[in-house]
Amino acid sequence: MGALLGRLGEAAASLLGVCTLVFLLIHLVPGDPVAAMLGEGARAVDQAELRAALGLDRPLWTQYLDYLGGLARLDLGVSLHSGRAVTALLAERAGPTLELAVAALALAVVVALPLGVLAALHQGGWIDRVAMGFSMLGAAIPNFWLGPLLILVCSLWLGWTPVSGRDGPLSLLLPALTLGTGLAAVLARMVRSSLLEVLGEDYVRTARAKGAGPARVLWRHALRNAWLPVLTLLGLQFGALLGGAVITETVFAWPGLGSLVVESIQARDYPLVQGAVLVIALAYLVVNTLTDLLYLALDPRIRSR
Amino acid sequence: MSGARPLALGAAAVLGGCAQGAREDAVIRFAVARPPRNLDPRLATDATSERVNRLLYRTLVRLDAAARPVPGLARWERLGATRYRFRLGEQGRLFSDGSRLTAHDVVATLESIRAPGSRSPHRAALAGIAALRACDDDTLELALHAPDAALPSRLVLAVLPAAAIARDHPFVTAPIGSGPLRLVERPDPDALLLERCADGQRIALVTVRDPSVRVMKLLRGEVDLLQGDLPPELVDHLARAPGIAVRAVPGANLSYLGFNLEDPRTGSLAVRRAIAQAIDRPLLIRTLLGGRARLAESILPPEHWAGRGDLAPWPHDPGRAQALLAGAGFGPGNPLHLTLKTSSDPFRLRLAGALQAQLAAAGIALAVQGHDWGTFFGDVKAGRFTLYALTWVGVRSPDIFRYALHSESLPPGGANRGRYRNASVDRLIVTAARAPSLAAARAPYAALQAIVHAELALVPLWYEDQVAAQRATIRGYRPAGDGNYDGLAQVVRVPVAAKEE
Numbered sequence: 001m002g003a004l005l006g007r008l009g010e011a012a013a014s015l016l017g018v019c020t021l022v023f024l025l026i027h028l029v030p031g032d033p034v035a036a037m038l039g040e041g042a043r044a045v046d047q048a049e050l051r052a053a054l055g056l057d058r059p060l061w062t063q064y065l066d067y068l069g070g071l072a073r074l075d076l077g078v079s080l081h082s083g084r085a086v087t088a089l090l091a092e093r094a095g096p097t098l099e100l101a102v103a104a105l106a107l108a109v110v111v112a113l114p115l116g117v118l119a120a121l122h123q124g125g126w127i128d129r130v131a132m133g134f135s136m137l138g139a140a141i142p143n144f145w146l147g148p149l150l151i152l153v154c155s156l157w158l159g160w161t162p163v164s165g166r167d168g169p170l171s172l173l174l175p176a177l178t179l180g181t182g183l184a185a186v187l188a189r190m191v192r193s194s195l196l197e198v199l200g201e202d203y204v205r206t207a208r209a210k211g212a213g214p215a216r217v218l219w220r221h222a223l224r225n226a227w228l229p230v231l232t233l234l235g236l237q238f239g240a241l242l243g244g245a246v247i248t249e250t251v252f253a254w255p256g257l258g259s260l261v262v263e264s265i266q267a268r269d270y271p272l273v274q275g276a277v278l279v280i281a282l283a284y285l286v287v288n289t290l291t292d293l294l295y296l297a298l299d300p301r302i303r304s305r
Numbered sequence: 306m307s308g309a310r311p312l313a314l315g316a317a318a319v320l321g322g323c324a325q326g327a328r329e330d331a332v333i334r335f336a337v338a339r340p341p342r343n344l345d346p347r348l349a350t351d352a353t354s355e356r357v358n359r360l361l362y363r364t365l366v367r368l369d370a371a372a373r374p375v376p377g378l379a380r381w382e383r384l385g386a387t388r389y390r391f392r393l394g395e396q397g398r399l400f401s402d403g404s405r406l407t408a409h410d411v412v413a414t415l416e417s418i419r420a421p422g423s424r425s426p427h428r429a430a431l432a433g434i435a436a437l438r439a440c441d442d443d444t445l446e447l448a449l450h451a452p453d454a455a456l457p458s459r460l461v462l463a464v465l466p467a468a469a470i471a472r473d474h475p476f477v478t479a480p481i482g483s484g485p486l487r488l489v490e491r492p493d494p495d496a497l498l499l500e501r502c503a504d505g506q507r508i509a510l511v512t513v514r515d516p517s518v519r520v521m522k523l524l525r526g527e528v529d530l531l532q533g534d535l536p537p538e539l540v541d542h543l544a545r546a547p548g549i550a551v552r553a554v555p556g557a558n559l560s561y562l563g564f565n566l567e568d569p570r571t572g573s574l575a576v577r578r579a580i581a582q583a584i585d586r587p588l589l590i591r592t593l594l595g596g597r598a599r600l601a602e603s604i605l606p607p608e609h610w611a612g613r614g615d616l617a618p619w620p621h622d623p624g625r626a627q628a629l630l631a632g633a634g635f636g637p638g639n640p641l642h643l644t645l646k647t648s649s650d651p652f653r654l655r656l657a658g659a660l661q662a663q664l665a666a667a668g669i670a671l672a673v674q675g676h677d678w679g680t681f682f683g684d685v686k687a688g689r690f691t692l693y694a695l696t697w698v699g700v701r702s703p704d705i706f707r708y709a710l711h712s713e714s715l716p717p718g719g720a721n722r723g724r725y726r727n728a729s730v731d732r733l734i735v736t737a738a739r740a741p742s743l744a745a746a747r748a749p750y751a752a753l754q755a756i757v758h759a760e761l762a763l764v765p766l767w768y769e770d771q772v773a774a775q776r777a778t779i780r781g782y783r784p785a786g787d788g789n790y791d792g793l794a795q796v797v798r799v800p801v802a803a804k805e806e
Contacts, residue, residue: 032717035686035717036350037348037350037424037426038424038425038426038428038429039350039426039429040686040708040716040717040719040720041426041429041708041714041719041720042426042428042429043428043429043432043718044718046423046428046429046432047717049421049422049423050422050423050424052422053421053422079342081342081343081350081351082342082343082477083343083345083348083424083477084475084477084478089494092493092494093494096493148515148517148518148521151518151521152521155521155525156521156524156525159525162527163518163521163522163525163527164513164515164518164521164522164527165511165513165522165527166493250514250515251515251518252518253495253511253512253513253514253515253518255493255494255495255496255512259495259514260494263339265677265679266677266678266679267351267678267679268679268683
């Protein structure tokens with residue numbers, strides 16, 4: 001319980017740090033939101049009036065306190081360009097991003113787990129070489145190339161899937177495959193190396209000596225421990241996916257957070273950048289806190305520390 | 306399919322409102338590179354929003370092909386040097402919520418833009434208005450602080466319902482206009498489903514950022530139509546594709562090379578002339594743009610009422626460029642080193658590479674810096690550049706000369722990014738602005754363009770064509786020179802059988 005509370009406290013402190021850092025960074029980078037709204041031809045008097053109306057003429061610390069107050073009310077401000085509430089803009093993108101992240105992660109796990117296990121069990125054999133060859137290829141292919149290639153083959157030539165867009169379950173296949181391939185490759189290598197390490201441990205030899213069959217050794221003794229580093233990687237990758245996969249979203253016209261973040265940065269839409277960074281940081285923190293909690297559940301040694 | 310149907314639809318769109326029911330026609334899908342961010346025409350600043358808003362709302366005044374103001378919702382008369390009267394016609398008087406558009410709506414719209422603390426980028430354009438009032442439902446009068454013959458062209462502003470403005474209606478996402486199209490829904494954050502009021506034809510605006518994917522969607526039939534933002538090689542590919550028609554019209558967006566005139570190197574006229582003469586623009590147009598552009602000599606295109614078509618181009622002459630550089634103290638022993646800033650857009654980088662090679666042939670060592678758009682544009686506005694490459698998009702008003710060239714328009718108070726200062730040009734800008742009529746403003750505008758051209762405050766490169774590509778079943782869409790989507794008010798899908806006839 002103490003470990004749990006400690007972890008949650010760390011997460012809250014990290015979040016406050018991120019909020020402060022993002023606020024300061026946004027206000028330190030060059031660029032004037034008022035000029036962005038009114039355009040280059042605006043009169044100085046109009047700029048001053050709008051600056052006052054938005055409260056941007058007040059001291060930074062007052063603005064910071066307002067910002068924290070807004071956060072407490074889940075009010076992240078208003079986008080400079082669309083004029084819409086940042087929370088609404090982020091909320092409508094969160095669903096597609098979560099959908100894509102879960103699909104890519106599921107696809108990666110489904111492919112990587114058997115591949116890594118098979119490779120480890122047949123270390124040095126042809127299965128291992130094929131699996132690791134696939135893994136190397138998957139990690140090496142960039143998404144900006146794989147995405148259009150998949151579209152060309154699956155959509156244009158074979159006509160199996162839509163080219164792009166978010167229109168039904170079939171439209172999720174190619175972006176998930178694009179995003180999941182690289183992840184599966186890294187995961188497969190991690191599963192293999194982690195499993196190989198565990199399979200050489202004394203307790204595995206002991207289990208075998210006690211007469212446990214290969215399947216029982218693998219599932220009961222080896223995989224459970226091999227999972228721990230894999231879990232860490234999964235947590236980090238899932239956090240990254242929740243931040244939005246910019247290239248994949250762009251290629252597949254997927255209306256997720258990634259493209260919104262890039263556009264808001266390009267347009268210097270500060271409240272939107274601020275809100276998006278906060279949400280991405282929050283996603284990382286939540287996923288990694290959950291990963292740590294899973295660690296606690298899976299590994300009794302950590303609980304007893 | 307005859308051409309009569311688009312014409313009939315156009316007429317119906319002009320006369321009608323959005324009260325008619327939807328038909329069962331299949332949706333026409335139109336792909337764009339960027340989503341419309343803001344459907345409140347008072348606040349929108351991005352090109353896609355402005356183009357969509359032209360379809361959702363009607364404006365008090367419109368601009369014709371030569372950018373002269375012509376009646377939109379209203380005709381006008383000048384009652385005196387500083388007084389105008391606008392009388393609303395019968396066309397386009399029905400808002401999509403069923404209410405009737407009146408002069409009170411016009412006043413409420415203009416007042417909301419003029420209000421202190423307004424976020425509207427149009428506020429400065431209305432700064433000359435001293436007072437306005439609705440005389441009755443069909444008439445309004447405006448009083449100005451000073452005579453302004455160009456006032457009507459500043460009123461190309463969409464009209465919103467006063468009642469909705471008063472209750473702070475979220476036009477950003479729920480537009481209420483009297484334009485030829487209305488918003489049905491936003492199926493996802495990057496898409497709009499529109500309905501044409503005249504015949505119920507539904508049109509989906511789909512955002513596909515990647516140009517290759519946009520083309521693949523058109524080839525596969527997932528979209529019917531796309532316009533602009535395509536690299537030339539993809540346009541060529543589409544032009545060869547069966548079942549796809551590509552149409553190009555002369556554009557009005559000026560691509561240019563900007564100088565920092567406060568830099569001692571690019572502040573020298575000899576150096577600027579050397580750069581202008583080192584660039585082979587026809588070759589760039591042929592090779593980089595597939596011939597789909599025309600040479601530019603000024604910010605405004607020749608067909609603009611204030612434009613000039615008689616300015617002689619600076620000829621490509623590397624030998625002359627070297628001689629000019631030698632005269633300015635640069636040569637093999639002391640080569641001229643310059644840096645060109647540009648955005649990280651692939652086409653822009655390709656252009657920068659070509660310019661680098663052409664300038665090298667004249668003995669100029671050009672370094673290229675590509676930045677993300679925000680950083681690049683921020684640097685340009687802050688004067689952190691020697692040379693930059695940009696495009697003026699959607700320029701219709703000769704106010705651009707004050708905005709971009711007057712010595713009092715240095716950023717942040719304007720867009721004189723090159724820090725150009727010329728007292729004669731300043732005087733001519735003021736003279737033109739005070740002219741009693743547009744006709745009288747032509748001479749000073751022509752004179753100032755000649756000076757700017759001779760002094761090379763910037764190097765005009767070209768006006769890029771506007772290109773649209775559509776499937777063979779789509780008819781009636783004509784791209785516009787400024788890239789607007791007005792053709793969607795007429796576009797139709799023809800049945801396959803009709804297409805084969």
